[in-house]
Amino acid sequence: MTAKDEAQGILQANRLVREKSPYLLQHSYNPVDWYPWGPEAFACAKETNRPIFLSIGYSTCHWCHVMERESFTNEEIARFLNTHFVCIKVDREERPDLDRLYMTYVQATTGQGGWPMTVFLTPDLLPFFGGTYFPPASRQGQQGLLDVLQEVQRLWMLHGPEVLQSAEETLRLLRIATTEADTAHAQPLSPQVLHAACARLKNAYDPQYGGFGRAPKFPQPSRLLFLLRQGITTEDHEALQMVFHTCQRMAAGGIHDQLGGGFSRYATDRQWLVPHFEKMLYDNALLAQVYLEASQAGGPAAFSGVARDILDYVRRDMTGPDGEFYSAEDADSEGHEGRFYCWTRKELAAILTPEELDVATHYFGVTPQGNFVDVSDPSPLPGQNVLSIHDPALPYSEKNILADARGKMTNARALRPRPHRDDKVLASWNGLMLDAMAQAYSVLGEPAYLEAARRNLAFLHGRLWDPDTCTLCHRWRDGERDAVQLLNAYACVLSGAVQLYEALLDPQILSFAIELADAMITRFHDAEHGGFWQTPLDTTDLILRTKEESDGAEPSGSAVAILALLRMAVITGHNDYERIAARAIRIHTERLQHNPETLPHLLLGTALWLASPTRVTIAGDVASPAGRALIRAAHADYHPFRIVAGTAGPVDSFARGLPAVNGEPTAYVCIGTVCRPPTCDSTKLRRLLATMPSQAADYVYLASA
Numbered sequence: 001m002t003a004k005d006e007a008q009g010i011l012q013a014n015r016l017v018r019e020k021s022p023y024l025l026q027h028s029y030n031p032v033d034w035y036p037w038g039p040e041a042f043a044c045a046k047e048t049n050r051p052i053f054l055s056i057g058y059s060t061c062h063w064c065h066v067m068e069r070e071s072f073t074n075e076e077i078a079r080f081l082n083t084h085f086v087c088i089k090v091d092r093e094e095r096p097d098l099d100r101l102y103m104t105y106v107q108a109t110t111g112q113g114g115w116p117m118t119v120f121l122t123p124d125l126l127p128f129f130g131g132t133y134f135p136p137a138s139r140q141g142q143q144g145l146l147d148v149l150q151e152v153q154r155l156w157m158l159h160g161p162e163v164l165q166s167a168e169e170t171l172r173l174l175r176i177a178t179t180e181a182d183t184a185h186a187q188p189l190s191p192q193v194l195h196a197a198c199a200r201l202k203n204a205y206d207p208q209y210g211g212f213g214r215a216p217k218f219p220q221p222s223r224l225l226f227l228l229r230q231g232i233t234t235e236d237h238e239a240l241q242m243v244f245h246t247c248q249r250m251a252a253g254g255i256h257d258q259l260g261g262g263f264s265r266y267a268t269d270r271q272w273l274v275p276h277f278e279k280m281l282y283d284n285a286l287l288a289q290v291y292l293e294a295s296q297a298g299g300p301a302a303f304s305g306v307a308r309d310i311l312d313y314v315r316r317d318m319t320g321p322d323g324e325f326y327s328a329e330d331a332d333s334e335g336h337e338g339r340f341y342c343w344t345r346k347e348l349a350a351i352l353t354p355e356e357l358d359v360a361t362h363y364f365g366v367t368p369q370g371n372f373v374d375v376s377d378p379s380p381l382p383g384q385n386v387l388s389i390h391d392p393a394l395p396y397s398e399k400n401i402l403a404d405a406r407g408k409m410t411n412a413r414a415l416r417p418r419p420h421r422d423d424k425v426l427a428s429w430n431g432l433m434l435d436a437m438a439q440a441y442s443v444l445g446e447p448a449y450l451e452a453a454r455r456n457l458a459f460l461h462g463r464l465w466d467p468d469t470c471t472l473c474h475r476w477r478d479g480e481r482d483a484v485q486l487l488n489a490y491a492c493v494l495s496g497a498v499q500l501y502e503a504l505l506d507p508q509i510l511s512f513a514i515e516l517a518d519a520m521i522t523r524f525h526d527a528e529h530g531g532f533w534q535t536p537l538d539t540t541d542l543i544l545r546t547k548e549e550s551d552g553a554e555p556s557g558s559a560v561a562i563l564a565l566l567r568m569a570v571i572t573g574h575n576d577y578e579r580i581a582a583r584a585i586r587i588h589t590e591r592l593q594h595n596p597e598t599l600p601h602l603l604l605g606t607a608l609w610l611a612s613p614t615r616v617t618i619a620g621d622v623a624s625p626a627g628r629a630l631i632r633a634a635h636a637d638y639h640p641f642r643i644v645a646g647t648a649g650p651v652d653s654f655a656r657g658l659p660a661v662n663g664e665p666t667a668y669v670c671i672g673t674v675c676r677p678p679t680c681d682s683t684k685l686r687r688l689l690a691t692m693p694s695q696a697a698d699y700v701y702l703a704s705a
Contacts, residue, residue: 020477021091022422023059031078034089045086045123051156052121053085056092056099059422060278062331063133064116066376070136071145084153094475097534101546106130120152125543126167174544189589191610197596197603198230198239209271210246218266219250221286222555222600228297229607229640244299251306254386259410261313263287274372274386277331277338282554284310285432292443296638311440315452323455325433327426330419337374340419342384351412356405359398365390424477427464430456431492438500442635453500460493470519485536488557490520495564505622507649514650517568530583532558550598559601566608570615571645573652582609611641614692617668619647620660627665633682639689
């Protein structure tokens with residue numbers, strides 16, 4: 001920006017204006033001289049011998065907006081950054097590999113992580129100092145960004161060689177921290193590891209409000225899915241009640257959008273009342289699965305309604321014209337966090353009758369003083385109420401009144417400016433939502449969910465998959481795909497494709513799943529040591545290739561890959577899939593035995609590996625009404641280790657030889673080498689599945705009988 005432009009208040013675009021990421025575009029008119037991550041920035045840092053100021057966030061992150069407003073539009077801070085640093089901005093959702101690598105450093109050196117993330121790097125991309133959010137100036141014991149910048153610049157100028165030496169040591173420690181453990185002396189895995197993991201989760205459980213830990217509180221759906229499996233397979237009623245209680249409290253809380261559906265990323269309090277209001281596609285995909293499975297596993301019937309509520313929100317507000325799913329919705333609108341979602345009592349009084357106002361304010365816990373104050377806002381809006389179900393015991397006579405009030409509130413809210421929607425399409429998150437939509441169709445039989453799943457898979461196959469090179473790109477936006485290759489993308493789309501195959505038994509879907517699985521193994525599998533790299537061998541812009549171990553905000557790509565490959569092995573009979581998945585589990589043996597609560601999605605795969613799955617094979621015309629009825633019956637009830645396959649296409653050779661009895665679609669239920677008598681009756685199939693054993697010990701006994 002020239003002095004004349006600055007004097008006239010003219011904003012000039014920086015390099016980010018050419019990017020596709022909505023997050024980077026939000027910073028494209030900052031006075032900071034931002035670079036995207038890439039060779040141009042790296043070359044500049046080396047030529048000028050300046051350290052790199054790396055800022056990582058995402059477009060719907062509330063505190064990212066705060067830091068931009070306070071610091072990255074601040075001319076004094078921008079001048080200092082532009083003079084002494086090479087400034088790089090990264091969208092963590094486009095480059096989760098970068099984010100995970102540098103987040104590991106920040107968490108190890110500061111004891112905490114989060115976004116926005118701020119990391120200082122040498123010109124060779126080695127980290128030497130980092131943190132998360134910094135205010136512009138020091139306050140209340142928190143160091144301000146300008147003070148940090150000045151201190152880092154002095155350190156670089158006066159002690160550059162020592163900084164470089166320290167950064168090299170940091171790289172050595174990062175390499176150790178991200179290298180797989182030595183499994184030579186690890187104890188063999190057994191169902192005991194699952195029992196121990198369940199016990200540790202019980203210790204972390206919040207018996208008053210559900211969930212794990214105190215504030216801030218995240219839903220952690222993979223933990224809930226694991227506890228469901230343990231609860232059913234070991235008849236652990238305490239584990240089941242923990243899941244049901246958590247689901248009830250979350251659904252009643254402000255973290256759940258009571259009018260529009262869907263869940264925010266987390267609650268700032270222990271009670272699930274006040275969220276940071278951003279809604280992420282991956283959270284809603286996994287929570288839809290939690291509520292679907294909890295409803296099947298004996299939870300309240302209302303849980304299936306919550307699942308519908310999530311998926312209908314995604315279909316309505318988060319789906320593009322070609323079936324693609326968008327990434328997220330923002331926390332802020334009209335310059336205030338939660339403005340779209342919150343209500344004052346005065347606002348409600350203006351649109352409701354006195355009777356409706358009385359019922360709605362009581363039911364949703366609305367008070368004149370409000371229950372939410374945005375502490376990050378220098379001028380917070382007064383009297384704001386996050387809606388929650390304050391008193392669910394509504395008399396029957398008031399239910400219609402509440403329904404009328406809810407309708408008016410929904411219509412009035414629709415007239416407000418909506419929060420920003422991040423419309424980039426990520427293969428990994430789309431795969432998770434594809435999985436949820438396909439599962440919802442299997443469980444609920446709603447054609448709209450099948451249509452959403454079909455269209456989404458067609459989009460992913462047509463826009464992000466290159467059949468000539470068998471590559472799956474990570475991001476699509478504005479008519480273009482990127483060139484980034486990530487394990488998470490392959491694994492999550494594979495999982496979604498397998499789920500849709502099991503819902504339809506379409507051989508074409510299975511053929512694509514095999515292509516995807518094989519490509520994933522070729523690019524990411526560590527054939528020497530086992531497990532999966534997060535990035536391919538030819539990745540050139542990382543200081544270190546890592547293997548995802550623990551789950552973060554979303555499941556690790558490795559855990560999703562393991563679970564999908566185990567299911568694929570049963571369906572196709574490809575023993576290599578099971579061997580690769582089992583070896584990948586084994587490299588995490590020590591962590592599974594000592595810190596299993598950090599690997600909940602891997603626990604799902606471990607549980608399937610330790611059990612003998614119940615195989616439901618359906619022969620005959622699976623697209624006929626009778627065939628569809630058998631598929632629905634196979635999915636109707638909760639069987640955590642049930643896998644459904646057909647007899648057509650690239651399935652297991654044993655399945656291909658199973659005949660349709662008297663030309664009618666026929667179901668075969670098998671465990672190991674033992675099969676029950678076939679049936680053509682969907683009701684009998686449900687009864688038959690209900691008699692199958694659930695515990696690993698029973699599987700071994702039956703298979704050897």
